[in-house]
Amino acid sequence: MAKVEAEQTGVSEQRLRDFLREMLLIRRFEEKVEERFRAGELPGFLHVAIGQEAVAVGVCAALEEDDVIASTHRAHGHTLARGTSPNALMAELYGKLEGCSRGYGGSMHLYDVERGNLGANAVVGGGLPAITGAALAFKFRKEPRVALAFFGDGATNIGTFHESLNLAQLWQVPAVFCLENNWWAESTPNKQHSPITDFTQRAVAFGMHSLKVDGQDVEAVHRTASEAIDHARRGDGPVLLVADTYRLVGHYIGDPQVYRPKGEQQELRKTEDPITKLREKLGVSDEDWEQLDAEITQEVEESVEFAKNGTDPQPEDALKNVYA
Amino acid sequence: MREDSDVFLMGEDIAEMGGSMGVTQGLLDEFGPERVRNTPISEAGIVGAGIGAAMQGMRPVVEIMYEDFLTLSAEQIVNQAAKHRYMSGGQLKVPLTIRTQGGAGWSPGAQHAQQLEAWFVHIPGLKVVFPSTPTDVRGLLWTAIHDDNPVLVFEHRLLYPVKEEVPDELEPIPFGQARTVREGEDVTVIATGPMVHRSVEAAVEAEKNGVSVEIVDPRSLQPLDEEALVASVKKTNRCVVTHEAVTRMGFGAEVASVIQYQAFDWLDAPIERVGAKFAPLAFAPVMEQFIVPNSEDVLAAIYRTVGRDGN
Ligand SMILES: Cc1ncc(C[n+]2csc(CCOP(=O)(O)OP(=O)(O)O)c2C)c(N)n1
Ligand SMILES: [Mg+2]
Numbered sequence: 001m002a003k004v005e006a007e008q009t010g011v012s013e014q015r016l017r018d019f020l021r022e023m024l025l026i027r028r029f030e031e032k033v034e035e036r037f038r039a040g041e042l043p044g045f046l047h048v049a050i051g052q053e054a055v056a057v058g059v060c061a062a063l064e065e066d067d068v069i070a071s072t073h074r075a076h077g078h079t080l081a082r083g084t085s086p087n088a089l090m091a092e093l094y095g096k097l098e099g100c101s102r103g104y105g106g107s108m109h110l111y112d113v114e115r116g117n118l119g120a121n122a123v124v125g126g127g128l129p130a131i132t133g134a135a136l137a138f139k140f141r142k143e144p145r146v147a148l149a150f151f152g153d154g155a156t157n158i159g160t161f162h163e164s165l166n167l168a169q170l171w172q173v174p175a176v177f178c179l180e181n182n183w184w185a186e187s188t189p190n191k192q193h194s195p196i197t198d199f200t201q202r203a204v205a206f207g208m209h210s211l212k213v214d215g216q217d218v219e220a221v222h223r224t225a226s227e228a229i230d231h232a233r234r235g236d237g238p239v240l241l242v243a244d245t246y247r248l249v250g251h252y253i254g255d256p257q258v259y260r261p262k263g264e265q266q267e268l269r270k271t272e273d274p275i276t277k278l279r280e281k282l283g284v285s286d287e288d289w290e291q292l293d294a295e296i297t298q299e300v301e302e303s304v305e306f307a308k309n310g311t312d313p314q315p316e317d318a319l320k321n322v323y324a
Numbered sequence: 325m326r327e328d329s330d331v332f333l334m335g336e337d338i339a340e341m342g343g344s345m346g347v348t349q350g351l352l353d354e355f356g357p358e359r360v361r362n363t364p365i366s367e368a369g370i371v372g373a374g375i376g377a378a379m380q381g382m383r384p385v386v387e388i389m390y391e392d393f394l395t396l397s398a399e400q401i402v403n404q405a406a407k408h409r410y411m412s413g414g415q416l417k418v419p420l421t422i423r424t425q426g427g428a429g430w431s432p433g434a435q436h437a438q439q440l441e442a443w444f445v446h447i448p449g450l451k452v453v454f455p456s457t458p459t460d461v462r463g464l465l466w467t468a469i470h471d472d473n474p475v476l477v478f479e480h481r482l483l484y485p486v487k488e489e490v491p492d493e494l495e496p497i498p499f500g501q502a503r504t505v506r507e508g509e510d511v512t513v514i515a516t517g518p519m520v521h522r523s524v525e526a527a528v529e530a531e532k533n534g535v536s537v538e539i540v541d542p543r544s545l546q547p548l549d550e551e552a553l554v555a556s557v558k559k560t561n562r563c564v565v566t567h568e569a570v571t572r573m574g575f576g577a578e579v580a581s582v583i584q585y586q587a588f589d590w591l592d593a594p595i596e597r598v599g600a601k602f603a604p605l606a607f608a609p610v611m612e613q614f615i616v617p618n619s620e621d622v623l624a625a626i627y628r629t630v631g632r633d634g635n
Binding site: 044108109124158185187258314318319 | 601
């Protein structure tokens with residue numbers, strides 16, 4: 001069984017085991033979300049990131065406590081990886097006051113300001129400009145902090161992507177733009193939405209530093225994200241970090257995926273599951289795996305209990321928080 | 325599209341997927357990817373490209389997946405599409421149709437359920453329609469595509485399941501013609517989109533209490549059939565104006581103003597307005613329901629105009 005060499009990789013075996021736990025927590029959490037949504041318990045519009053866990057975990061683990069992130073409509077993984085508890089997240093999905101957005105946000109609008117989560121965004125590209133702005137504030141105040149935006153391949157086609165990267169590079173702010181390339185923008189494959197396949201080329205237009213990584217390999221993600229974040233924190237300018245990954249599910253929960261080649265997803269599940277890859281790399285025994293899985297499954301179950309026992313907002317609460 | 329090769333569609337996920345609401349299903353197979361163009365997520369770009377193609381004589385129909393994202397194309401709609409004809413002194417025309425959908429009641433949160441039609445009614449140079457039935461969608465969409473001006477067609481997400489018999493022959497519906505949904509004697513309810521259906525429910529309830537309600541759906545907000553609205557109020561002497569959008573500064577404010585000016589002497593009660601409360605749309609269903617107007621809100625407003633508490 002492969003023993004991971006700390007010197008070689010810079011990521012200790014213990015750390016990788018922690019990553020495995022986190023990735024599995026995200027997976028089981030999202031599977032539970034799918035299940036509860038189908039059971040009619042969860043309102044709203046939900047997108048899970050099954051298959052993309054290594055990006056969320058590897059990148060967030062490379063951030064410091066004072067750093068900030070902005071996320072997307074596919075936000076559960078980023079939010080958990082940034083330290084929000086499964087309880088607070090599940091409570092949000094159930095629309096409870098104990099939720100990380102107090103029931104005001106929902107799945108596509110997860111906030112947790114204490115943990116540097118400035119918000120998931122239901123508007124594609126909506127979060128990028130504010131990440132440039134947050135980084136600008138850090139630069140103004142000479143704080144050694146980094147602002148990081150998650151977004152998808154589809155988001156590279158919207159104006160805010162180009163404007164934010166240009167401003168960030170022009171102003172040399174400590175921002176990292178983390179592109180999760182899962183090859184699809186809803187039903188639209190990359191070849192239908194982008195004339196180029198290598199997204200690092202987008203950075204060239206702005207003279208921005210860029211890095212690319214296999215997003216199914218959490219260790220590589222962590223190493224490369226650390227490099228990007230250090231680059232930004234040192235004052236060497238923003239970075240476009242491209243992680244190639246796979247969406248092993250539909251665009252949203254319930255998506256029949258009529259547009260997707262038959263069998264593609266099943267095949268990818270066999271070859272590109274980041275959790276299986278890490279488990280194999282670490283040589284986790286069946287026994288250890290089952291124990292880990294049982295603990296996590298229990299934790300997720302408890303989050304559902306917590307959420308169901310949470311406090312419903314009063315109808316009139318809807319009129320609060322409109323203004324500061 | 326069968327009759328006119330200048331008509332083509334552009335939008336996100338409208339091809340293989342048939343649109344996020346399934347509206348364009350089957351069109352890719354019939355018309356191919358040139359005329360049913362799946363686009364990148366570029367709302368400003370696709371509306372702008374629609375404007376350019378329209379000025380060159382095409383009749384593009386652009387779908388904006390959620391009307392919340394009209395805000396991303398607002399520059400092109402407001403400053404470009406609405407103004408080219410005017411700024412060119414009448415040399416250009418922009419026969420562009422923009423279809424979009426929105427609406428609350430399914431807890432998507434604050435960025436996927438807004439009703440923004442009033443923003444666009446405020447812009448000279450644009451036409452705006454808001455159909456509430458399958459027949460109206462068909463007739464108004466036809467007119468929109470054939471109109472030589474930029475037209476926004478607002479669809480409501482919760483109305484897609486509405487079913488009715490539609491005539492075999494497509495009947496174009498001219499803009500600026502309101503539809504009397506239901507005749508009545510005591511109160512006129514002027515309603516758009518989903519509020520038409522919610523008002524019908526309210527009217528049925530009111531009827532049980534002896535209050536006879538007339539419902540008028542303007543269908544086209546710009547141009548507006550002021551005559552029909554005013555005539556109805558002159559008949560009933562009372563008026564409720566309702567839409568799902570936020571009440572304040574909503575389309576209903578304009579309608580109320582038209583009515584009070586043209587039917588002032590006929591009014592027996594203040595004009596009531598029913599719309600969303602002044603807050604973004606909350607995620608938690610209890611809060612969302614509190615914000616969004618329903619048939620009970622319309623009923624309460626009807627009773628207020630006739631000086632009844634409903635008991
Ligand atoms: C401005 C805007 N346009 C359209 C949408 C609808 N929409 C939601 S997610 C999505 C696809 C996004 O693709 P990508 O950025 O690659 O992220 P992924 O879903 O693959 O994670 C679309 C078109 C939106 N939310 N915002
Ligand atoms: Mg994508």
